[in-house]
Amino acid sequence: MRISKYLAVLVIMTLACNDGYIDDINAVEPGPDQDPPTISITSLTDTVAMPFTQVESDLEITFSVSDDIELGNVTVSFNGTNVGSYDAFVDYRNLRETILIESVAVGNYSVEITATDLTGKQVTETVDFLLTNQYFPLEGEIFYMPFEGEEFEDIISETFASPSGDPGFVDGVFGEAVEFNAENRSYLIFPANEEIAGLESFTLSFWTFADFIDADENGQIDGILGLVNLSNSNLFWGNIDVFVENNSNPVDGADMRLHVTNDDSETWIANVNDQPNIFNRWSHHVLSYDNEAKLFRYYINGEVMTTIAANWTDNLAFQDAENLIIGCVQFQTDPSSTSATGSQPWASYLTGEIDEIKIFDRVISANEVLALFNANNPN
Numbered sequence: 001m002r003i004s005k006y007l008a009v010l011v012i013m014t015l016a017c018n019d020g021y022i023d024d025i026n027a028v029e030p031g032p033d034q035d036p037p038t039i040s041i042t043s044l045t046d047t048v049a050m051p052f053t054q055v056e057s058d059l060e061i062t063f064s065v066s067d068d069i070e071l072g073n074v075t076v077s078f079n080g081t082n083v084g085s086y087d088a089f090v091d092y093r094n095l096r097e098t099i100l101i102e103s104v105a106v107g108n109y110s111v112e113i114t115a116t117d118l119t120g121k122q123v124t125e126t127v128d129f130l131l132t133n134q135y136f137p138l139e140g141e142i143f144y145m146p147f148e149g150e151e152f153e154d155i156i157s158e159t160f161a162s163p164s165g166d167p168g169f170v171d172g173v174f175g176e177a178v179e180f181n182a183e184n185r186s187y188l189i190f191p192a193n194e195e196i197a198g199l200e201s202f203t204l205s206f207w208t209f210a211d212f213i214d215a216d217e218n219g220q221i222d223g224i225l226g227l228v229n230l231s232n233s234n235l236f237w238g239n240i241d242v243f244v245e246n247n248s249n250p251v252d253g254a255d256m257r258l259h260v261t262n263d264d265s266e267t268w269i270a271n272v273n274d275q276p277n278i279f280n281r282w283s284h285h286v287l288s289y290d291n292e293a294k295l296f297r298y299y300i301n302g303e304v305m306t307t308i309a310a311n312w313t314d315n316l317a318f319q320d321a322e323n324l325i326i327g328c329v330q331f332q333t334d335p336s337s338t339s340a341t342g343s344q345p346w347a348s349y350l351t352g353e354i355d356e357i358k359i360f361d362r363v364i365s366a367n368e369v370l371a372l373f374n375a376n377n378p379n
Contacts, residue, residue: 033069037115039125040064043098044111046128052135052155053148053175059101059131065115066094072116079109106133140203142195143324143359148175152188161190164334167327170353173207173282173376177355180327182213182222185334185349187327192230196359197321200291203360204228204240205284205372209353212250212279220249223348224257226329227285228357231337232261232320238330238338239318242287244278246346254278256305258287258298263319265312269298272305277379282355284373288363291316297363302373304366326354 043062050057061083065074070092076084076099084099108130116122135155137144145154145161150169152161165186170179180186206228215222223246230240237259245255253274260267269287277283277300286299294310310316323330323337328349330337356376364372 033067033117033119033121035068036121036123037065037067037071037074037117039113039115039123041111041113041125041127044127044129046130048129048131049136050106050131050133052133053146054133056103056105057131057133059104059109061099061101061111062097063113064094064096065113067115067117069093070118071095072118072120074113074115077112104131106131138358138360140360140362140364141358142361143357145190145326145357146175147172147178147355150176152178152190154190157193159191159193161188161324161326163188165349172353172355173378174356177207177209177353178326179353180350182349182351185328185332187226187325187333187349189333189337190324190326192321192323195361196230196324197318199318199359199361200316201289201361201363202316203286203288203362203364204242204358205286205360205364205369206357207282207284207353207355207376208350209282210244210254210279211351213348213351214249219251220247221348223344223346224329225348225350226325226327226332227350227354229325229329230318230321231323231325231330232318233322233338234320234340235261235338236331236340237261237266238325239321240287241329242285243329248278250279256285256298256300258296260289260296260310260316261318262310262312262314262316265310267296267308267311269296269306269308271308272298272300275300275305277301282353282378284377286364286369286372288369289316290363299366299369299373301377302370304369326357 041063043060071089073087110128112126114124143154144156165184167186168179169176225244227242229238232239239261241259243257245257248254253276256272258269284301288297296308298305331341332347336342
């Protein structure tokens with residue numbers, strides 16, 4: 001019974017088609033060709049950036065061409081040389097293409113696309129652009145030392161740090177990194193500019209690879225390991241100190257210590273202990289300070305370790321902030337970077353690497369911290 005119903009429906013549909021209930025498809029004249037083609041070059045702007053570590057890059061020319069009736073031909077030239085010609089189109093009104101130009105050096109270039117329709121109407125679109133490896137800072141980024149090209153340079157201010165103890169270069173989390181050795185008492189001193197010395201809200205970000213060095217074989221590091229620090233030339237501790245505390249070792253983990261001075265007040269972050277991923281591997285460290293909320297946040301490997309209120313209520317104002325010191329704390333430099341004290345027997349120097357040091361004049365978000373970590377995570 002059910003089968004006969006289906007057969008009845010099929011018969012009715014067939015009769016309906018035969019009786020002309022569904023229109024036939026007929027050709028329609030396209031009409032007169034009134035407009036010239038249109039061209040859109042979507043991949044190029046006045047400035048095209050490549051990574052600052054490169055001197056040449058592959059270049060993509062992505063474009064689309066349309067006509068109201070039918071395209072005749074399209075030509076593409078790069079700096080006067082033909083790199084593409086089209087006269088057959090799957091969609092006779094539209095063309096969408098990407099042309100790859102390999103190994104283009106830094107410089108000024110021009111792309112010209114000409115389209116002609118079947119009636120001879122022609123249009124040309126030209127884009128002149130600069131291909132550059134200039135670094136474009138992130139929002140609020142005032143300092144960036146990537147150690148590329150075997151240079152101790154802040155590429156934002158184009159200022160160089162002075163090395164001591166013969167620090168070298170090795171592979172880092174991105175490109176090259178600076179390498180220190182405690183036997184040579186190696187470190188870097190960078191003259192703090194007004195932007196760094198005048199920070200209120202800020203974020204300090206860097207990667208480090210701390211070797212476990214135990215020369216006296218007591219199972220612990222040989223002294224505190226200064227990482228990235230902002231000096232105070234008249235006080236024992238600096239304006240910013242970030243270091244690995246004594247007693248740290250790979251078995252129990254590293255005890256991290258961070259310190260900030262505001263005029264005559266101090267705040268210590270001393271509750272981040274027994275960190276297992278500091279020695280003999282890369283770790284990412286971020287310290288941020290919100291001057292409005294008076295809050296510090298410290299992250300390791302993209303994860304917030306602690307949030308601590310500052311021990312002051314007024315605005316942050318660094319005093320006597322002369323240098324960034326990379327590889328040791330301020331009183332371990334020779335001569336000491338502070339008049340308050342000289343070298344201490346319980347302090348040492350970093351043996352290992354530091355890479356991708358960044359300073360912002362704002363608090364970056366937790367998502368931005370995670371993005372910095374994920375961008376270069378080698379583990």
